[in-house]
Amino acid sequence: MSILIISRDWTIQNVVEQVGMACGYPSLVASTVQEAERKLAELGHERFTLIVIDSNILGDGGADLQLQVRYLLQTWPGRYPRLPIVFLGSALQKYAILAAHPALVSFVTTPFSPHDLMQTIQPLLPPGDPPPSMPPNPPGSPGQSPSSCFMCGPPPGASPPCGL
Numbered sequence: 001m002s003i004l005i006i007s008r009d010w011t012i013q014n015v016v017e018q019v020g021m022a023c024g025y026p027s028l029v030a031s032t033v034q035e036a037e038r039k040l041a042e043l044g045h046e047r048f049t050l051i052v053i054d055s056n057i058l059g060d061g062g063a064d065l066q067l068q069v070r071y072l073l074q075t076w077p078g079r080y081p082r083l084p085i086v087f088l089g090s091a092l093q094k095y096a097i098l099a100a101h102p103a104l105v106s107f108v109t110t111p112f113s114p115h116d117l118m119q120t121i122q123p124l125l126p127p128g129d130p131p132p133s134m135p136p137n138p139p140g141s142p143g144q145s146p147s148s149c150f151m152c153g154p155p156p157g158a159s160p161p162c163g164l
Contacts, residue, residue, distance in 0.1 A: 001126070002047060003027045006036045007054030012088060015043070016052050019117045023125055025049060030059060033072070045080040050124055055089030055097065065093060069100040084124040 003020040007013050008031045017027040028048075030036035040048065053072075059065035069087075076085065086106040087097055094107045108120050 001025060001049040003121075004039065004048045004051045005029045005054075006033060006051065006057060007031070007088075008057060009080060011053055012054045015114060015117065016088075018096070021052075022114075023118065023122060025125065033068070042078060045083055048080075048094065049126055050082060050121060051076075051080075051083060051085045053085060053087050055087050055093040059093075059096075062096065065096045066100045069097050073101045073105070086121055086124065088117075092106050 003016065005013055005016045007016070007025050007029065013027075015031050017029075020027045028039060028043075030039055033053075036051070055065065058068040066070050072085070076083070084106065086108060087093070089097070089107050089110055091109055094109055097105055097107060106120055106124065108117055
């Protein structure tokens with residue numbers, strides 16, 4: 001089981017990946033809704049436990065954002081049952097998304113701390129033991145080692161950046 005992150009922002013991707021790994025769930029990234037739909041179809045939506053969407057890929061908070069959110073919230077629950085969605089974005093985006101469908105929306109307002117994100121996604125993850133962690137990244141590959149993971153603990157001699 002994995003978390004699907006839909007974002008073009010490397011910082012958002014990294015924070016969500018780190019929080020997901022701290023909860024025991026690896027992540028897969030898509031940079032558009034269409035790419036995410038392809039991955040869900042190719043890999044099977046059952047492989048995923050949660051979708052985190054950076055609202056910036058949908059729009060700035062106007063009618064475009066509301067249309068795209070309505071599309072997602074009307075079609076995805078039927079296509080991908082029991083797959084919760086968490087949106088990340090500004091207060092203006094939150095207002096537009098909540099106006100589209102307030103009952104179905106989990107939202108984390110930016111800027112957020114890793115702790116804020118974890119508080120939102122942890123209740124949405126399946127109960128019980130999380131799946132085993134993915135193997136560490138091979139040398140030279142992108143990603144961080146557990147020793148530099150802000151949720152796992154700072155490197156020796158450093159203080160934790162988020163106070164967790």
